[in-house]
Amino acid sequence: MITIVGVGKIDIQWQKTGGTPLKSEPAAVKKDFTAELKALKSTVADIAKNTTAQRNRLDRSLILNRRWTWSQFKTYYAEHGLMSFLTRQLIWIAEKDGQSVDMVYQNGTWTDQQGAEIDGLDTNTTIRLWHPVGQSVENVLAWRDFFTSKEIRQPLKQAFREVYLLTEAELKTRMYSNRMAAHILKQHQFNTLAKGRGWRYSLLGAYDKGYESEKAVIDLPAYDLKAEFWVSEVYADGAWNDTGIYLYVSTDQVRFTRPNNNDPLSLIDIPPLVFSEIMRDVDLFVGVASVGNDPNWRDEGLAQYRTYWESYSFGDLGELAKTRKQAVERLLPRLKIARVATVRDKFLVVRGKLRTYKIHLGSGNILMEPNDQYLCIVPDRSSDKATTNVFLPFEGDTMLSIILSKAFLLADDDKITDPSITWQIGKP
Incomplete structure (x- = not known):
């Protein structure tokens, strides 16, 4: 029996003739139906890919x-x-x-x-x-x-979707938004995110004209519009790879133009749904690709941007993080860590046996009370295993899973054995 259990997640259940479940395919199937088994697994892989592709298509159709x-x-x-x-x-x-x-x-x-x-x-x-x-x-x-x-997990963020309204600052600048400006992004990660959301972007390299800005662009033919997110390279010693591609870019304005005219349009004339979805995309790029999310940046990043890391890692929450905070507030009473965890301002605060920890709801970075000592925990690729059985109301927010995983880990800090963590928290 083949069951879709989540976006990109397919379960194959083998059973005996009487219905008793098996842990894996029977040896006889492997031996006598090799071609059929291969075709089945190929079909399952196609279903997984298609659920992801169709989910993404539905998500993009919201702006249309x-x-x-x-x-x-x-x-x-x-x-x-x-x-x-x-x-x-x-x-x-x-x-x-x-x-x-x-x-x-x-x-x-x-x-x-x-x-x-x-x-x-x-x-x-x-x-x-x-x-x-x-x-x-x-x-x-x-x-x-x-x-x-009802513990219904939406395949895309809809009920919890962020809404971006024009701010007073944007009404003053009129023709552009600086809301997402002055961030430092990992360029390759930004490029992958942008293209995944339907934006066009070319990686900036040391061979480009250093004084010119570049931009990511998305066409919106249904509205006869084009949106632009301006960026520029971060030039510093060693800040490019072996092929001359800059490792980091700094962010600038968001503008809207017509497809055949580069003159910026007044933001107040952009349909609210379009403005909201474009700003949500840009917030996603910043929220995922910012170096502020990298727990190692504090010690290993470019020294001249250390202040930015500090301000982003523990600063005010953006719209994505505000929605994440609202989700955590609803989920927390249902979790086994509810008695030792609370949402306070921009942090999920967890009282462990040894220390009290403040997990930033934007970056996922951690401070320890009482002196706000920084705690570096680098999540591995299996960081969501701790939250596998935790109900989340929507798919697609990896940072939410990371934050909850860290919360579960730190609630039982007396059981942590990883030496890279124990010395930081002062565990004997």
């Missing part, structure tokens, strides 16, 4: 505000063998005769938030994905409580 007829929605989304795994965990808006209603899949049918079945879904109904922009605060919070209380 696409609509489908009820018939199209049923055929290609709600009742499709693969897509239904994704669509039935999302919020949709059904519109008909000028009226609209939020709906979600519960108990074998489409219902409103309270579980009442949606009537009148027919050829005159159009369906679109729900987005928090334009929704009331009460509605957003109610949906967050819905998914948390």
